Amino acid sequence: MSLVRRILTIGRETARLMVGQPPYEVYLAHMAKHHPDATPLNRVEFFRNRENARFSGAGGGKCC
Amino acid sequence: MKHIPWIILALIGAACLAVLATVRGEQINALWIVVAAVSTFLVAYRYYALFIARYVMKLDGRRATPAHYRADGMDYVPTDRRVLFGHHFAAIAGAGPLVGPVLAAQMGYLPGTLWIIAGVVVAGAVQDFMVLFISMRRDGKSLGELVRMEMGAVAGTIALAGAFLIMVIILAVLALIVVRALAESPWGMFTVAATIPLALMMGAYTRWIRPGRVGEVSILGFVGLIAAIVYGQAVAASPFWGPLFTFTPEQLCWILIGYGALASLLPVWLLLAPRDYLSTFLKIGAISALAVGIVVMAPPLRMPPLTQFIGGGGPAWSGGLFPFLFITIACGAVSGFHALIASGTTPKLIATETDAPFIGYGAMLMEAFVAIMALVGASILDPGIYFAMNSPAAVLGTDPVSAAHAVTAMGFPVSADLLVETARDVGEHTIVSRTGGAPTLAVAMAEIFSHVAGGSAMKAFWYHFAILFEALFILTAVDAGTRAGRFMLQDLIGLAVPSFRAGTSFLPGVVATGLCVASWGFFLYQGVTDPLGGVNTLWPVFGISNQMLAAVALMLSTVVLFRMKQQRFAWVTVVPTVWLLICTLSAGTLKLLSSDPTVGFLAHARKFSDAVSAGQVLAPAKSMEQMEAIVFNDRVDAGLCALFLFVVISLMGFTVRTCLAALREDRPTVNEMPAQMVPAE
Numbered sequence: 001m002s003l004v005r006r007i008l009t010i011g012r013e014t015a016r017l018m019v020g021q022p023p024y025e026v027y028l029a030h031m032a033k034h035h036p037d038a039t040p041l042n043r044v045e046f047f048r049n050r051e052n053a054r055f056s057g058a059g060g061g062k063c064c
Numbered sequence: 065m066k067h068i069p070w071i072i073l074a075l076i077g078a079a080c081l082a083v084l085a086t087v088r089g090e091q092i093n094a095l096w097i098v099v100a101a102v103s104t105f106l107v108a109y110r111y112y113a114l115f116i117a118r119y120v121m122k123l124d125g126r127r128a129t130p131a132h133y134r135a136d137g138m139d140y141v142p143t144d145r146r147v148l149f150g151h152h153f154a155a156i157a158g159a160g161p162l163v164g165p166v167l168a169a170q171m172g173y174l175p176g177t178l179w180i181i182a183g184v185v186v187a188g189a190v191q192d193f194m195v196l197f198i199s200m201r202r203d204g205k206s207l208g209e210l211v212r213m214e215m216g217a218v219a220g221t222i223a224l225a226g227a228f229l230i231m232v233i234i235l236a237v238l239a240l241i242v243v244r245a246l247a248e249s250p251w252g253m254f255t256v257a258a259t260i261p262l263a264l265m266m267g268a269y270t271r272w273i274r275p276g277r278v279g280e281v282s283i284l285g286f287v288g289l290i291a292a293i294v295y296g297q298a299v300a301a302s303p304f305w306g307p308l309f310t311f312t313p314e315q316l317c318w319i320l321i322g323y324g325a326l327a328s329l330l331p332v333w334l335l336l337a338p339r340d341y342l343s344t345f346l347k348i349g350a351i352s353a354l355a356v357g358i359v360v361m362a363p364p365l366r367m368p369p370l371t372q373f374i375g376g377g378g379p380a381w382s383g384g385l386f387p388f389l390f391i392t393i394a395c396g397a398v399s400g401f402h403a404l405i406a407s408g409t410t411p412k413l414i415a416t417e418t419d420a421p422f423i424g425y426g427a428m429l430m431e432a433f434v435a436i437m438a439l440v441g442a443s444i445l446d447p448g449i450y451f452a453m454n455s456p457a458a459v460l461g462t463d464p465v466s467a468a469h470a471v472t473a474m475g476f477p478v479s480a481d482l483l484v485e486t487a488r489d490v491g492e493h494t495i496v497s498r499t500g501g502a503p504t505l506a507v508a509m510a511e512i513f514s515h516v517a518g519g520s521a522m523k524a525f526w527y528h529f530a531i532l533f534e535a536l537f538i539l540t541a542v543d544a545g546t547r548a549g550r551f552m553l554q555d556l557i558g559l560a561v562p563s564f565r566a567g568t569s570f571l572p573g574v575v576a577t578g579l580c581v582a583s584w585g586f587f588l589y590q591g592v593t594d595p596l597g598g599v600n601t602l603w604p605v606f607g608i609s610n611q612m613l614a615a616v617a618l619m620l621s622t623v624v625l626f627r628m629k630q631q632r633f634a635w636v637t638v639v640p641t642v643w644l645l646i647c648t649l650s651a652g653t654l655k656l657l658s659s660d661p662t663v664g665f666l667a668h669a670r671k672f673s674d675a676v677s678a679g680q681v682l683a684p685a686k687s688m689e690q691m692e693a694i695v696f697n698d699r700v701d702a703g704l705c706a707l708f709l710f711v712v713i714s715l716m717g718f719t720v721r722t723c724l725a726a727l728r729e730d731r732p733t734v735n736e737m738p739a740q741m742v743p744a745e
Contacts (some may be wrong), residue, residue: 014150016278017143017624018344022413027137034135036647047276048333050138054340055332055547 020054021047070110077103081181084369091364094440097177098358101436105429108185109158113193113425116506120625120633121197122391125418128604128740130204140204142415145422152410153427154344156192156402157351159238159538160395160610167603169450173443174369175389177436183390183397184432187640191614192197192423194621194637196663200420202734204412207403207553207617211715213735214623219718223616224556225710227404229704230609231549234401236587237606238538239324240598242590243316244500245531246251246307251300251524252307252314252531254276258292259339259536266338282341287344287393293528297491306681317592320542321585328546328577336543343487343537349378350533354437357512367443367450372475377472379455380499381600382662387454387651391607398644400613402428441508448478449486449495453504456597457497458684467496467638470644491524499597502538506530528703549580588699595684605701608652612712615644619719626726627734648712665705669698 013023016047031040041049080100083092117123119446131142142149147679168176199208205213208227220585237506246253265288266281274280299305311319327335376384381392395401405423414420442450451471452460460467464487468480487495490510495503510527513519553576558565564572618641658664661671673695675682685691726733 005426010144012148012279013144014147015345017147017151017413018154018348019341021276021278022138022141022143022407026141030135030141044275045269046138050251051333051337053139055336055544056551 021050070107073103074107077107077465079616081282088369091366094363094365094444095167096360097173097409097436097440101433102176103182104181104185105432108189109421109426109429112176113189113421115409116193116425116636117421120630120636121194121420122630123197123420124415124739125416126741127417129200129414129417130737131413131415131736133740134203134412139409140412143413145415145419148410148415148419149412149423149427150348151413152405152423153430154348154426155405155408155410156399157345157347157434158395158429158541159502160401161242161435162438162505162534163241163603164393164396164607165435166442166501166504167380167454167599168389169367169439169442170380170454171374171385171389172370172373173365173439174375175385176393176439179389179393180397180435182607183393184428187614187618187644188396188398188402188432188569189428190424190636190640191400191617192402192406192428193421194624195196195403195416196411196420196424196507197616198621199407199411200414200417201734203737203743204409205407207407207620210407211616211620212231214620214627215715215718215722218714221556221559222711224552226609226616226708227613228549228552228556229707229711230401230613231545231552232583233587233602233609233704235324235542235545235549235584235598235605236591237315237602238583239320239542239588240591240602241500241502242535242542242606243313243320243592244498244539244597245502245506245535246311247313247316248310248494249300249492250306250532251296252535253309253311254296254299254537255289255292255532256535259289259342259532259539260456262288262292263335263342268343270338271333278341281338282345285338285342286345288409289532290348296528297524300491304663311355314589316329317585317589318413321581323540323589324546325581327543327575328550328581329574336540336547339540340544343540345431346533347537349371350530351434351437354441354512355433357509357516358437358440361512361515361517363440363444363512365440365443367447368447371447374566377662379451379459381603383604383651383654386646387654388604388607390613390647391604391651392592393435393715394607394610394614396432396438398611398640399431400610400615400616401518403613433524438505441505441512444511444531445504445508446482447476448472448477448482449507450504451476452478452483453495453498453507454501455497456499456595456600458595458597460497462494462496464494466495489520489523490527492527496686497597499599501599502531502534506534507667527554546577546580546584549584550576553580584618586700590700593693594697601697601701604655605704608655608705610707611648612652612708613642615641615648615712616715618644619715623719623726624734625722629726629732631723631727645712645716650711652705652709656702656709665698665702671693671701672698 024043028040065488077100080096083096084491131140134140165176199205208220208224211223262285266285269281374385448471452467452472464480464483468478468483471478506527509530510523513526554564554566554572591602592599618637621637622634654663655665659667661668672691676691681691685694
């Protein structure tokens with residue numbers, strides 16, 4: 001991967017994680033490796049699952 | 065040999081600090097502060113953070129983190145450290161490091177600068193780093209659970225209740241800042257109001273049209289925001305729409321309370337998540353632009369290094385340098401609230417233990433840098449403008465002539481024309497008594513941005529851009545905080561009534577939300593109707609509570625070090641703990657018991673209740689009813705201070721007891737997860 005593309009990838013991943021969205025590919029890889037029998041969430045389900053998780057809990061994820 | 069560049073850097077930092085500390089009577093450039101801060105931070109990171117990592121915590125890169133041994137691809141994901149740094153920084157940085165330093169500038173730029181630089185290196189970054197470490201070694205558990213694990217169930221419950229109270233105060237003070245920034249400002253109000261339909265549209269887009277496309281929808285939202293700022297000017301000028309978006313502080317207070325309740329009950333995808341995108345990206349973008357702007361503009365500091373208010377009696381907040389400066393600048397130097405974040409999502413995402421210094425210590429240094437920029441912003445303004453904006457109307461009167469007169473009498477000469485002209489430049493009716501810090505910072509940002517792009521014709525645009533940026537992420541924090549507070553409250557009440565816990569049914573959620581909103585709404589209303597502007601009263605209470613939470617987090621860290629049998633390094637956490645305890649206990653006691661009515665709540669209550677029984681109405685109250693409200697509010701605030709003091713003192717007792725017990729053991733007694741080594745890939 002070229003340097004520019006790597007910087008872009010990191011930037012994109014950072015921006016998504018800032019709003020609570022971890023990479024879907026990592027989740028797929030994890031499911032394939034450890035739970036090969038289970039059907040993983042699709043991309044949209046995964047997105048919604050993370051969206052809900054970000055705002056339901058005492059963590060809140062925000063500071064003053 | 066490898067130390068030589070660092071020694072040079074340290075010398076540069078020391079030289080800048082020396083210049084800052086010795087120059088008197090002439091204006092110096094803001095870059096001296098910036099360079100002093102950056103070089104100190106880099107050296108502290110290179111040596112102190114690494115020292116803590118290697119010798120105090122004994123971090124082990126081969127030991128598995130929760131992200132590995134509990135990996136699930138969702139909550140626990142090993143993450144690149146640069147990506148995680150951004151995530152953590154975005155979560156800790158908010159309005160706190162922007163507002164506190166602006167308020168602290170009333171004592172001159174020097175005390176604030178020194179406290180931010182020293183405080184973050186010795187206290188703030190150490191706290192974040194330690195809590196991150198402790199949580200990372202315990203499955204990423206939260207602060208309340210960590211206190212319970214290491215100090216016992218009673219201590220854990222006290223800490224949880226303390227954290228909830230702090231949340232309430234934070235939400236009230238944040239909402240108050242928004243009220244102060246948007247009241248009587250139709251342009252600002254329109255742009256902020258426009259973000260609601262904008263967020264709803266974005267929510268619909270990510271729900272039905274293109275789910276999951278965060279980047280796309282954020283760009284669309286950003287275009288909408290800019291359009292709202294641009295059209296806001298016409299809206300404000302329109303004889304029909306202008307008055308429709310003009311609200312008094314009291315009206316805004318009720319709007320915010322209703323909005324907060326509604327927003328925390330709506331589905332998150334509809335309002336909260338899309339606005340979270342806008343506010344997060346705008347925050348990061350605006351902060352970066354501010355850094356670039358300050359370096360490009362290299363403005364001189366017009367505020368003197370010290371003002372006469374270091375002894376107390378300042379208009380923005382009362383009380384002297386010690387202890388009140390150290391609680392006014394909370395976030396940026398040391399912030400207890402970060403302990404909740406550092407024991408939240410971040411420890412579940414760390415890929416290896418050796419990333420912890422970069423994320424825990426490093427991100428906090430970055431926040432301190434934001435605080436330094438805010439301080440610089442407030443200090444490049446004409447001091448006359450600064451004090452005209454930050455003094456309560458009770459001191460200034462309401463028109464530019466009386467304000468100019470009052471500020472000049474303070475010793476900061478300013479003409480009424482300058483106040484009128486500045487207001488016109490930024491597109492507002494008036495800048496007199498726009499307290500709360502946010503408008504001051506917005507004027508400074510408009511100054512800096514318009515210097516770099518657009519010239520003075522763009523000042524009004526940049527001012528409202530800055531107001532929007534601050535209001536947007538404060539409102540997101542208010543919604544998210546109300547939700548978080550609701551869950552905290554459900555957990556707390558759930559300790560006594562298990563059926564009240566989250567997830568059992570709909571009703572407890574509504575009740576807990578109502579209680580949460582009512583609590584911060586009470587303090588917000590009190591602040592809004594406070595004739596001294598509210599920030600005056602609420603900000604110190606917020607600062608005390610936030611620093612007390614920091615003391616709690618550092619006491620937990622001390623306990624952990626003792627239980628690890630690392631007590632010979634306990635000074636790393638004991639030194640900042642002691643300092644915070646000295647500051648918060650003395651500030652709390654002064655707020656409670658000081659006989660000076662401008663400082664002590666009870667003295668103020670006594671002064672007013674004596675007047676009530678004598679049948680007098682004291683300014684600034686206008687009726688007997690207001691007099692009684694003031695007395696009641698003072699007593700509530702005093703009760704709150706007493707409660708915070710109780711939380712800290714009791715946890716201090718638990719800390720000493722646990723440390724002594726750990727000393728008697730001859731082996732480590734910490735409750736860490738047993739070490740597992742990362743298998744070779």
